[in-house]
Amino acid sequence: MNRERSERAILRVLHGVGLLFFIFLVAFPFYWMLVASLKPLIVLAMNPLDLWLSV
């Protein structure tokens, strides 16, 4: 019973982490495309970590 409970707890954490990982993995390239489409290339090259949307 203890083993089942601990497995359930671990799987719940893994489920949450995995879901966030997959959402990030799928969404990030498209979010980056959106950000890149609204900024000049020079701004992107100067500061690649600035991923905020700004028009």
Place this chain on the structure above:
Amino acid sequence: MSNRKTTGNTRELTEEVPRLRLHRFLFRGAPTLAQREQRLAYLLLGPPSLIVLALIIFPMLWNFWLAFHRVRLLDLRRFAWWQLEATLNNFITVFMHHDLWPALRATLLYTTCGTLLALLMGLGAAMMVHSHFRGRGLIRSAFLIPYIAPIVAVAFAWRFILDPRGVLVAGLLGAGILEQPINLLSQRPWAMISLIAFEGWRYFPFDFLFILARLQAIPPVFYEAAAVDGATPLQKFFYVTLPQLKLVLATLLLLRFMWTFNKFDDVFLVTRGTAGTRVLTMKVYDFLIGEFNVGAGAAMALVLFTVLGLLLYVYFRVVMGRAEKE
């Protein structure tokens, strides 16, 4: 009302006459039912056979013929096929090419790792969204986006993200994981790793869709029986879920392996075949477009086809044979 009935009857009659004519044309001289059915079967098989002949058999035979003749791109317009003598020179060119074996190694590595990664990611994603939670439908739909997005758009986005001045390298430098920038697209072994990662990302939705459909079709009574036997969640996964998924996983492995083995556009767009990522399909392109050597390009395509055929034969004999015995 009567008018409508008359119109309906007239239409039926006008449709009936050509139908009778066709019937007479088809079955003239075929007195028995078996003969008529046979004639109808041949007639129905005709159009699909012609399509298969034109779209599959003819290009294959054409490629086979080209592989055994010395044909350059310039000769294609004016040559007469009966004037050229058969030769094995194209195969000698292909097999003596210094880049063939590295390309074969790169193809096998890219295909095996890319297929397995996409399959594992598809399985993981399907397991994540199998259970009920809020927003499940939205996430399921979102997971399909990498597969339906245009390849050129996503390949260029990945190129910019993986660039030495891109967001990934900048993030790794900022976090102190890297001391100096690396080129993930033109440096060994990072180029191949990036390509395999792209393959996994781009094609996991296809596997995800099939695995999720199979997961939903597993009868709940199996899990109830496992629960009565005292199975833990992991035991349920290994002894109920995985055996139920075995057939769909084997089919996906086969399909994805074939498709990845023949992939050209992804490799061309992401790494351009640099740093050990020049796969066999790129060699076909090199022979055809780079050297204008149609014969060598066709011979290379034939080699590709033979290698894939051999691998699939082994797969069917070993994996499918074992699955059938079980």
